Amino acid sequence: MSTLIAIVGIGIFCLLAEIMNLRKIIIPVTIVSLMALFGLTLTGNLPEIKGYESMIVMDSYGKIFSCLFILLTALLVLQSAPSYVKGTKVSDFISIKVFMLSGAVAMVTFTNMAMFFLGIEVLSIGLYVLAGSDRLNIKSNEAGMKYFLMGSFASGILLFGIAMLYGATGAFDVATLQEASISASTEYWFYIGVILITIGMLFKVAATPMHFWAPDVYEGSPTQVTAMMSTLAKVTAMASFFKLITILNSQMLYSYTEVIIVVTIATMLFGNIMALRQKKIKRVLAYSGVSHTGFMLLTLLNINEAQNNLLFYATSYAIAGLAAFSVVLFVIKNEDNDQIDNFNGLAKKSPLMAFIMTIALLSMAGIPILAGFFAKFFLLSQIITSGFIGLAIVAIINSMIAVFYYFKVIVAMYTKEAEYEKEYANHSEYYIVGIVAAILLLVIGLFPDALMNLL
Amino acid sequence: MNISIVLIVLLVGAIATYVSGNKLASKIALLTSIAAFGATLYALNAFNGGENLDVNTIWINRPAVNFALHVDGLSMAMLLLTTGLLPLIIASGFVTKFENEKAIYALMLFMGFAMAGTFLAADGFLYYIFWEIALIPIYFIALKWGNGDIEARKKAILKFFIYTFAGSLFMLLAFIYLYTKGGSFDINKLYALQLNSTEKTYIFFAFFLAYAIKIPVVPFHTWQANTYSKAPGVGTMLLSGIMLKMGLYSVLRWQLPLSDSAAKEYMPIIVALSIAGIIYGAVVTLKQKNIKKLLAYSSLSHVGLIAAGLYSLTIEGFQGAVLQMLSHGLVIVGLFYVVELIYNRYHTYEIKEMGGIRIQDTYFASLFMIIMLASVALPTTFNFIGEFNLLYSLFKVNMWYAIIAGTTIILGAFYMLRMFQKVMLGGETKSFQKISKQESIVLVIIVVVTIFFGLFPQPIIDLIEPSLQSILTQIK
Numbered sequence A: 001m002s003t004l005i006a007i008v009g010i011g012i013f014c015l016l017a018e019i020m021n022l023r024k025i026i027i028p029v030t031i032v033s034l035m036a037l038f039g040l041t042l043t044g045n046l047p048e049i050k051g052y053e054s055m056i057v058m059d060s061y062g063k064i065f066s067c068l069f070i071l072l073t074a075l076l077v078l079q080s081a082p083s084y085v086k087g088t089k090v091s092d093f094i095s096i097k098v099f100m101l102s103g104a105v106a107m108v109t110f111t112n113m114a115m116f117f118l119g120i121e122v123l124s125i126g127l128y129v130l131a132g133s134d135r136l137n138i139k140s141n142e143a144g145m146k147y148f149l150m151g152s153f154a155s156g157i158l159l160f161g162i163a164m165l166y167g168a169t170g171a172f173d174v175a176t177l178q179e180a181s182i183s184a185s186t187e188y189w190f191y192i193g194v195i196l197i198t199i200g201m202l203f204k205v206a207a208t209p210m211h212f213w214a215p216d217v218y219e220g221s222p223t224q225v226t227a228m229m230s231t232l233a234k235v236t237a238m239a240s241f242f243k244l245i246t247i248l249n250s251q252m253l254y255s256y257t258e259v260i261i262v263v264t265i266a267t268m269l270f271g272n273i274m275a276l277r278q279k280k281i282k283r284v285l286a287y288s289g290v291s292h293t294g295f296m297l298l299t300l301l302n303i304n305e306a307q308n309n310l311l312f313y314a315t316s317y318a319i320a321g322l323a324a325f326s327v328v329l330f331v332i333k334n335e336d337n338d339q340i341d342n343f344n345g346l347a348k349k350s351p352l353m354a355f356i357m358t359i360a361l362l363s364m365a366g367i368p369i370l371a372g373f374f375a376k377f378f379l380l381s382q383i384i385t386s387g388f389i390g391l392a393i394v395a396i397i398n399s400m401i402a403v404f405y406y407f408k409v410i411v412a413m414y415t416k417e418a419e420y421e422k423e424y425a426n427h428s429e430y431y432i433v434g435i436v437a438a439i440l441l442l443v444i445g446l447f448p449d450a451l452m453n454l455l
Numbered sequence B: 001m002n003i004s005i006v007l008i009v010l011l012v013g014a015i016a017t018y019v020s021g022n023k024l025a026s027k028i029a030l031l032t033s034i035a036a037f038g039a040t041l042y043a044l045n046a047f048n049g050g051e052n053l054d055v056n057t058i059w060i061n062r063p064a065v066n067f068a069l070h071v072d073g074l075s076m077a078m079l080l081l082t083t084g085l086l087p088l089i090i091a092s093g094f095v096t097k098f099e100n101e102k103a104i105y106a107l108m109l110f111m112g113f114a115m116a117g118t119f120l121a122a123d124g125f126l127y128y129i130f131w132e133i134a135l136i137p138i139y140f141i142a143l144k145w146g147n148g149d150i151e152a153r154k155k156a157i158l159k160f161f162i163y164t165f166a167g168s169l170f171m172l173l174a175f176i177y178l179y180t181k182g183g184s185f186d187i188n189k190l191y192a193l194q195l196n197s198t199e200k201t202y203i204f205f206a207f208f209l210a211y212a213i214k215i216p217v218v219p220f221h222t223w224q225a226n227t228y229s230k231a232p233g234v235g236t237m238l239l240s241g242i243m244l245k246m247g248l249y250s251v252l253r254w255q256l257p258l259s260d261s262a263a264k265e266y267m268p269i270i271v272a273l274s275i276a277g278i279i280y281g282a283v284v285t286l287k288q289k290n291i292k293k294l295l296a297y298s299s300l301s302h303v304g305l306i307a308a309g310l311y312s313l314t315i316e317g318f319q320g321a322v323l324q325m326l327s328h329g330l331v332i333v334g335l336f337y338v339v340e341l342i343y344n345r346y347h348t349y350e351i352k353e354m355g356g357i358r359i360q361d362t363y364f365a366s367l368f369m370i371i372m373l374a375s376v377a378l379p380t381t382f383n384f385i386g387e388f389n390l391l392y393s394l395f396k397v398n399m400w401y402a403i404i405a406g407t408t409i410i411l412g413a414f415y416m417l418r419m420f421q422k423v424m425l426g427g428e429t430k431s432f433q434k435i436s437k438q439e440s441i442v443l444v445i446i447v448v449v450t451i452f453f454g455l456f457p458q459p460i461i462d463l464i465e466p467s468l469q470s471i472l473t474q475i476k
Helices: A002-019 A023-043 A060-084 A090-109 A113-131 A138-169 A174-182 A189-204 A213-220 A223-248 A254-276 A281-302 A307-332 A351-365 A371-385 A389-415 A428-446 A448-452 B004-020 B022-048 B073-093 B101-120 B124-133 B135-145 B150-182 B187-192 B197-214 B224-230 B233-258 B260-286 B291-311 B315-346 B362-375 B382-397 B399-424 B437-455 B458-475
Strands: B055-060 B065-069
Touching: A002 A023, A002 A060, A002 A090, A023 A060, A023 A090, A060 A090, A060 A223, A060 A307, A060 A428, A090 A113, A090 A223, A113 A138, A113 A223, A138 A174, A138 A189, A138 A213, A174 A189, A174 A223, A189 A223, A213 A223, A213 A281, A223 A281, A223 A307, A254 A281, A254 A389, A281 A307, A281 A371, A281 A389, A307 A351, A307 A371, A307 A428, A307 A448, A351 A371, A351 A389, A351 A428, A371 A389, A371 A428, A371 A448, A371 B150, A389 B135, A389 B150, A428 A448, A448 B055, B004 B022, B004 B073, B004 B101, B022 B073, B022 B101, B065 B124, B073 B101, B073 B233, B073 B315, B073 B437, B073 B458, B101 B124, B101 B135, B101 B233, B124 B135, B124 B150, B124 B233, B135 B150, B135 B233, B150 B187, B150 B197, B150 B224, B187 B233, B197 B233, B197 B260, B224 B233, B224 B291, B233 B260, B233 B291, B233 B315, B233 B458, B260 B291, B260 B382, B260 B399, B260 B458, B291 B315, B291 B382, B291 B399, B315 B362, B315 B382, B315 B437, B315 B458, B362 B382, B362 B399, B362 B437, B382 B399, B382 B437
Parallel strands: none
Antiparallel strands: B055 B065
């Protein structure tokens, strides 16, 4: 609870700072206070505030994921700083990002479905606004509109599902719902509710067949917002989905498992195969994000043991995404043109950035010794242990397909020559975020225990 | 003293090479590789003195992964090959002017580090990591410093990467499966696992996929010739000299002991496949016009024989295979170095554009001839001993195998001699600048070592014999 209050406090500060003409300190103060909050939450040194009928409870799952979200947001705010130099909208956009973080935290610490819905709406509405935030750009408008229409539709389904649960049990409370889910006398519309919630969440995490919004929205949104969607928003939705399933469907029926397996395979394959054909980096990352969702969905098959694996995968995916987007921002520099050709000759112009991109892509492809390899490894061992060997082979084939499009970017950076003199967005923020993320990927890969033992 | 010192030297050296900048990079890289070789020799001495060089510390708790390195005669021999060839390969890079030298030399050392780690690892997971990271440097070396048209090169090298990556992922699956059975990646615990024959069959083929691609065994060889011809000289040497031995070594260390019954059951098929590789390689070599491709296919033929010996599951086969791995590594590096020397003067790999070198540089021609004769396993060269053992092992399996493989060796002598004739002999067509003293050092070392061990192979046999025996008892 106190973490949530502190985050909202930071958000309100951002808004007030605008009025007090303190625009310049917004970003530094936000980052510093988020980092402080990260430390305090992780070590558990925040005083626990009770209230709100305990609708927010910081259990270990919630705590660790909240820390991840806070860290990601701090880096994302830093990364987006150069984009808000000229405009006067600093306080608005930064505060939206911080409020989105509060939504994200609510989504993993809720003990009440109302709080969950509040969280997901805060997160989503923030994203709708940010997606359309480049208001003079027709593509950004399109992205915002598309995301809003589709997203609110999914929210509707989600809410309908929650209503069904309420109808069956008369409660929003997680403990009651959990009991109802394993009791034999539960009304059948409880399960309809579970299905509806599953559909809504599959949309939010962009799993096939509900992924169609992702590439268009990713492409149209301003790049620093795309970074936020593909890292923070995706990871949050996934963590929240996982928590929902532990509550509502911990003793999964075989029919439900089958659905998850089909969705997982479809998501991995579809994301990867579509990514092969893309020429724009943001679309490549969007489709690769879809396939990573497929991998993360595998954790649902072992709902009781897989939370570590989810944490590991989510962390390494999000951090690799951050590193990659730092380089993308650096390369495409506020231009609409985000063709992969832009990366031609990057290794000569800026070896450091090319190196960071390489690390990020190799990690996503699952090459040892980077974090992404361990993420895939933990997932594979989890599903093999539970006997899904066929699924493991599908996952492996997908890892191979992914190499094609990740290496397309690497090849462009290292072997091709830039066709024209290209200017890069030479901001120290991109370097800092990129370097921090790349180092994190390496450190997590060298000491995977540290992350695995958190949960 | 423990064996990790060799790995540390290589890794630190790789970083130091990159940091030192383009001017110093090549020298620092050479010094590092010599230091690593020195450390290996020192370790060899200690090993022969009965000292325990193993390392075993906990790295990851969940899953239980240890940083475990184990030294026995087999890994020692492979380590000697790696660190021994590395200075030669680095020195042979001196004849070429690379752009961004610090990067390529650092990558070479890093690759040496990964390959040395592969030969030493006694923990399945650690082994897999070393095996896999060895792929990254060679990918970049071939991509960035390779020759030929960039589009064609990109394709060839990506194909190589995907092929090997795909194969190793199946190996990873096998390892994970074994881990779920025994709860440990430790090699001895994996050896001790009780698996039924179906499981062993799956494990056998999962490993086979990884190794057959790396070695390569027909029909998984299609990446090889293209990659060899597109990679720069040093890259080809690393690939053919050391990297493909990773596959052969792993067959001995991991595949056969872990899937013993399946290995016995499928032995005739796999040996037949390997022999098909010998014939295929030899026949295709006859048609080659590009000297690098010619050597690539002849190498395919040679490793086919080594693989056949390994899968024959006899002590002679094992012994011959290891000896042949060492000698083939030496000789193939020498051959590719000769090719690079010629390329530097003629700027072509096409055989028909060469010729008349012998009358201009007899010294170079004689060195080349000795190495070429070694590669066709002339008696008194190191290669002869390995090849003899290998043929003997095939003879024990099936007389016809030995006859077919033996005939192909005659074919091998034919195409190598014909290649030598076309490249070196004949009247003077183009002027050939004599090779300098520095350039010849690498060749001289190779010639001396090849002949020395051809005459006195006993130290090496003594080194590897006990470990091969124990692997064989593990299988039986």
